[in-house]
Amino acid sequence: MSVGVVSSHEPAQPDVISQWASGLKNSLGQNRNRTVAALQFSTGLLEICLDTTSFWIIYSFPTGGKVAIRACYDPQALYDYTSQEDGDRALGFRINGALGQFHVRLELLDNDRPFLRYTTSLRPASAFTVQSFPRDVYLLDKTYDPLKTEGVVHITQNGPTSGLAYVSCLKPKGPTLFYFQNLTALNDFFEQTRTEPSSVVGAKWPELGLSLPSSDTPLAKHRDVVISDAFLTLRADTPKDDYQTADWFIDEFARVYRLLDKPATAYYDWPQAADKTIRSLSRSSACYQRINNRFYLNAYVGSSEKPPESMVQLCVLVPMLAYQAWKGRPSKLAEQLRQNVPSFYRDDLKTVVRWLPGRPFRKSDLSEEEDHNKMDSWYLFHILMNLGRLALQGDETAREIFLKSLDFAIEAAHRFKYEWPVFYHVKTLEILKSETKPGEKGEQDVPGVYTYVMMQAFELTNDDRYLREAELSAGKLVGSGFNLLYQTNITIMSAVALVKLWKTTGNRLYFDLSRLCIANTIAKMWVWNGTFGFGKNYNTFMGVSCLKDASYIAAYEEGESFATALDYLRLLGSDASPSLSLMLAEYMKYLINRGRYYYPYELPGEAVADQSKEGQIRRQLTIPLEDLRTGWQQAGQVGQEVYGSASAFVAAAYAYQRHERMPLTIFVEYPVIESGFRDSRPDTGEYFMHLAGVPELACRLRIFPNHGSLPNVRVFTDSETPHEILQKNRTQTYIDYEVVGGTRYRIEWQTGRRKRSTKKS
Known part of the structure; x- marks a missing residue:
């Protein structure tokens, strides 16, 4: 049975734009306070620009399109900035404005395919309430004109979901952008202002990104607060159909996810x-x-x-x-x-x-x-x-x-x-x-x-x-x-x-x-x-x-x-x-x-x-x-x-692995996608399991005895060159290990005297 491939996306070309995008062609295109950044990707051009109210990071694609990032905004005035290198692949900027002093850290995360992170904090000069703030990313043509662009918004944040926006630019051709706002980093802002991050990230062509929620509860003076922590991945082309759109979305999300600080986990019975x-x-x-x-x-x-x-x-x-x-x-x-x-x-x-x-x-x-x-x-x-x-x-x-x-x-x-x-x-x-x-x-x-x-x-x-x-x-x-x-x-x-x-x-x-x-x-x-x-x-x-x-x-x-x-x-x-x-x-x-x-x-x-x-x-x-x-x-x-x-x-039933002939119960946080059991004598045996996930990220593996005391247990990777996983913690009732995803493991046990493991060669 044949079913055709259809794209669900309707391109948008702006004929009217918001106050935040209006005038960008002149304010950026004719700005003399624009300099080439001290760090660059292997392709395209990265520039820094200061205008009267905004500090900009601008990336120009070799094909002519531009992405302009408003890294900080002061509705009254920005006066000046200083910059310095912050490690091998990062730049730090201090920007003085009427609201206070902003600090922007720009980190280049991948040299070959543009992937960057910019984090903005503010130390208010005096307490103030946050009202209308612009979004931070704009799609422009080679003359800095947003009106001559056309694109597709695939998906954005909806309510309290992840602070993301995923879009493709069709005119000029490319890029596809995945934007992720690390809302965890903004907890202090939400606490101080008594706001929450529902639908704060959005996209209406040619604008996308975070718009800080308004509040009548002020930010405290002289106290640093993070007001943005954004990741942006930039692909030079656009997906050919819904399925490539989905695959790229999952890939880019996972690319960002690897770099996030994540909460620790704790065992629950x-x-x-x-x-x-x-x-x-x-x-x-x-x-x-x-x-x-x-x-x-x-x-x-x-x-x-x-x-x-x-x-x-x-x-x-x-x-x-x-x-x-x-x-x-x-x-x-x-x-x-x-x-x-x-x-x-x-x-x-x-x-x-x-x-x-x-x-x-x-x-x-x-x-x-x-x-x-x-x-x-x-x-x-x-x-x-x-x-x-x-x-x-x-x-x-x-x-x-x-x-x-x-x-x-x-x-x-x-x-x-x-x-x-x-x-x-x-x-x-x-x-x-x-x-x-x-x-x-x-x-x-x-x-x-x-x-x-x-x-x-x-x-x-x-x-x-x-x-x-x-x-x-x-x-x-x-x-x-x-x-x-x-x-x-x-x-x-x-x-x-x-x-x-x-x-x-x-x-x-x-x-x-x-x-x-x-x-x-x-x-x-x-x-x-x-x-x-x-x-x-x-x-x-x-x-x-x-x-x-x-x-x-x-x-x-x-x-x-x-x-x-x-x-x-x-x-x-x-x-x-x-x-x-x-x-x-x-x-x-x-x-x-x-x-x-x-x-x-x-x-x-x-x-x-x-x-x-x-x-x-x-x-x-x-x-x-x-x-x-x-x-x-x-x-x-x-x-x-x-x-x-x-x-x-x-x-x-799914996080605990058991077998009627195994004296152990094995708890593992990652899903087990394949497993097997082998015993050679009544007092010895092996359990094999293949975990989902990827080797860059880890989870807890905990082993319990089914009855009485723990038998002798050893955990190995199940590969051509296996290595033993060392115990992370041991008590009278369990043993903890840290294991990585996307990997096969072999768990050996002996209920009598400890046996010597035979590794594969």
């Missing part, structure tokens, strides 16, 4: 959290309701005024089954949840549904989705996806319900031509809400999760009908660009489905589309850590927004994203690029570290909302809050998320 979660779900009546002798979980703690939801039961059940398999012990709760699944099937519709049939809503103020006859497009396929997982594990009841529901799903797909609305009527398929916002279409990643379900159906039945459906649906993702993501976990699930489709059909387009899905997901990451306000008490570094325009990160979406990203990396194997592997491995490493902060008892009381939109918050329960937010906002404003409680099961 996820198996213990998983066991406490099971107790909370089983024993707290606020978490469940009993109907017709069946046990149903509520969506939120204390939200029993609504009928039970099918997704809630399955979101907890499927990861819980993975956890009980990991632990080797069955759970009564898992069996109770399994028994309630058939009650969500409606014979009159011949499909599984969202709300438990026949149960009323016992509340007066219904939200828009609280209607037995209304279906949210993604929701149906999420239910079917988890039923398909159970069916593939051998659950015959789940298989029957899954297969019986497929005709309804396919009929809906045909009615909507694989372009899914937000809500539709389950009886008539009438569209009840077509778009998330006017002009933004419906749920654009649903074709991907539909593809996932059809690939499950094909795997279960070997019926080519489902494979054809999968291909027709996947084709609807073509041309989506960076507008593909509606819900993060659904988009990563789409990536998994597309890799399966690629490997089944051999059509590489689906592999390309899968990487586009991952690029959309990475664009929603919070690659910064806010330590202002309540943020002093928790960590959101490398979080990922749950929805395309969400203002928070969410436990359920992150837990499912974690498990699905691991599936994606394992499916790809060596086909995953180093940059893609790096970004997903680091995401998973930090979620393992910071996932604890979703539990209300891990936060101080003042950081948690007193009232929530859904149900109630009970701090003692090991049930996560739905929402963690930026530092000035309390967590838990939505509620305490029962259906997100599976995150502990996911973390325990």
Whole structure:
């Protein structure tokens, strides 16, 4: 089946520009205070320029285009500057202005392909409030004219996501710019001004970059404060299609990420959290309701005024089954949840549904989705996806319900031509809400999760009908660009489905589309850590927004994203690029570290909302809050998320490596994409594992005994020239190592006397 390659990007050519870009042709082009910088890249020309209000760094491409960086701005006046070399590849500038003294450090990070970092701090001469500030990067032609340029804005920061902007200049030809503002470095600014970095980085051609948020709370006088810490990568050409656009985005992001200061991680006992979660779900009546002798979980703690939801039961059940398999012990709760699944099937519709049939809503103020006859497009396929997982594990009841529901799903797909609305009527398929916002279409990643379900159906039945459906649906993702993501976990699930489709059909387009899905997901990451306000008490570094325009990160979406990203990396194997592997491995490493902060008892009381939109918050329960937010906002404003409680099961089952014949449990922060076990005698053995990520970055590996004391353990790289990894820390109950990504390891143990290792030659 052939699907054409379409670009989603519409070029922009300005006919009207803002006050900040107007006049640049004269102020820069005719400026006599412009000098060649003391350091240069191997191509192009780097210049320094001072005008009456701005200090500029200007890079001219050999092809004629220019990038002008407004490294500092004073609305009253800049007077003069001095400069000096700061190491081999950096320059320091002190600029005197009416607001105070600015310091700019310019660092050239790659000589061959322009990559620079500029950091600006200010020591105010007197306290002042920050009002309107310009963005810092401008695209110009060779005569310094912004009006004669044309370009494409691929993606920018949205809410509290990473402070990035990614653009391509089409006229003059090239460059492609990746801009990243290190928002972590601006924590003191946000603390002093009581602002936060939501949507502070943007792009409207020909301007892009950071615009400091306004505030009526002043900056203190005579106190240095960082007001910008920006990275800028410059490619001389433009991507040929959406897929190269996505690949370059991931590469440039990973290039910057390697250089960022990152928070330290700390071990958290996820198996213990998983066991406490099971107790909370089983024993707290606020978490469940009993109907017709069946046990149903509520969506939120204390939200029993609504009928039970099918997704809630399955979101907890499927990861819980993975956890009980990991632990080797069955759970009564898992069996109770399994028994309630058939009650969500409606014979009159011949499909599984969202709300438990026949149960009323016992509340007066219904939200828009609280209607037995209304279906949210993604929701149906999420239910079917988890039923398909159970069916593939051998659950015959789940298989029957899954297969019986497929005709309804396919009929809906045909009615909507694989372009899914937000809500539709389950009886008539009438569209009840077509778009998330006017002009933004419906749920654009649903074709991907539909593809996932059809690939499950094909795997279960070997019926080519489902494979054809999968291909027709996947084709609807073509041309989506960076507008593909509606819900993060659904988009990563789409990536998994597309890799399966690629490997089944051999059509590489689906592999390309899968990487586009991952690029959309990475664009929603919070690659910064806010330590202002309540943020002093928790960590959101490398979080990922749950929805395309969400203002928070969410436990359920992150837990499912974690498990699905691991599936994606394992499916790809060596086909995953180093940059893609790096970004997903680091995401998973930090979620393992910071996932604890979703539990209300891990936060101080003042950081948690007193009232929530859904149900109630009970701090003692090991049930996560739905929402963690930026530092000035309390967590838990939505509620305490029962259906997100599976995150502990996911973390325990996937971050801890066990084997029934191995006396050890191995915890590792990076995802294990391949592993194996070998023993030669009852008292000795070896465990092999291949970690995702890249060798430039490291993670924690911790080894526990399953019973009693630690056996003799040694860790080696598993290569032609192996070397032993030295212990970083050892206690009576565990051994810590630091290991790097993208590497194979061999772990040897002996439960009796220590044996001498035999290394490979």
